[in-house]
Amino acid sequence: MSIINGESGKGSDARLALTAAQAGAAVVRDLYGGRLARYDKSAGDFATEADLAAERAILDVLRAARPDDAVTGEESGRSGAADARRRWLVDPLCGTLNYAVRTMLAGVNVALREDALVMAAATADPFSGEVFWTDGDAAWVRSADGTDEQLTPTAASALVDVNLDPPFPDAPGFQAARLLADPGFAERFRPRVISSTLAVAWVAAGRRAAYVTDGDLRDSVHFAAGIALCRAAGCTVTGLHGEPVLSGAGGLIAAADPETHAALLELVKHQTP
Template sequence: MSITDQALAIEAAEAGAAVVRSHYGSALTRFSKGADDFATTADIAAEKAILDTLRAARPGDVLVGEESGRTSTGDSGRMWLVDPLCGTLNFAAQTMLVAVNVALRSGTQPTVAASADPFGDEVFWTDGTAAYVRRGATDERLVPSADSKLVDINLYPPFPNEADFRTARMLADEDFGARFHLRVVASTLAVAWVAAGRRAGYVTDGNQLYDNVHFAAGIALCAAAGCVITGIDGQPPDAGLGGLVVAADEQTHANLLTSVQNQRS
């Protein structure tokens, strides 16, 4: 292997980000996935650039892309999870809040990962030990912080726990309103921002997020940065009720769980 896994993740994410930038503001063909979900020519072209980069360097690894699915039959025990354009609706509406996510799962959890902001000229990345943001040729260690009190809430489906919990109901929770300020970025870029200290926390419902192309990179970044990460019931993600609560510190995490539990009680 002439290139390290973390360098490859960064290279692949940057390749995807370059394609995303090149399509911004252009006429985008939409490909329906059902309901209100769709992909665009930018998603597909960015995914191809990412997968071509990974395949050239790691031909024996499994590749899983959001748009193309599993495109490799490798048996190395290593799986790359690729979300070429997280925030497609934002992008189609010419809103620059998107992310390009690349994560390597080796074993049970993502380790190496990169999440690129195509318009902020930043790549958040981790080697599985620590997390950094790269601007140009400079890497800066990510340090979580709850000082902003900003919490991003994912308001989009699916809602597997809606009988007991909906993220939208947190907006009416007095405890949440007294402690935090709501934001809705509508992209997993916000998960990387928790690792970077730009958000105090992030909350979403959902299942199997470790293997999810949208969330794997963000989870790996936050874990390496030292964030507190659980499901919405305080159990490990992908256990119990599932979902995801990412917080900059233990106190913020406890406060977010209280707001979640207020719905159940």
């Protein structure tokens, strides 16, 4: 599917998100396994040359097609008007540590926020060739051969992915490690930790029953695409305490169905002082 400069409309934005994510994924895939320079960002966090190169490829696609839109990139920061109605949120390599140690669990996230809503988004898996994408109304996965299949969430796996990466901004009110240690969690679910928001797309696709994280996710380059995918696919998506997601520093419970969401909400409630 091609993108024509100046083409407008929700469907066009979704195709642009998909194309940009594919461009970033191609770079990540091509550089995998090589000796990559590392750039320290903060304690325990770093970027590699693959992160930077993938972001450049994504921004080249976005700026060629939408030169007037604002952008927030994980590596390059914010550009464009601070109060822009349209802002692209770009995470060129989610799962950098996995990638740096040659573990093929990483995603490339591209999302468009228009006013308060994410209207188009894509998460690409560089290694499977799949791209999970949405126009805000429905969600699909595009396979490596170019065919699209609509996403159908299901909790049948009972697998719940939990973000265990520090810092833990909601502690002591919520700590993911305590959630996993709760007997009620073990009775119903099985934990998984892939350390990439690719797992949020997997909830929309029915490959995970749910995903749980804390933190402030407003305008998050990491989570915007996955949340949009889950919403469009029909998942139950809220903050950690049932509040509207992205309404504050409330984290995320994205669940395949209301029953799974209610069970996780109750388990989180057990931790609240």
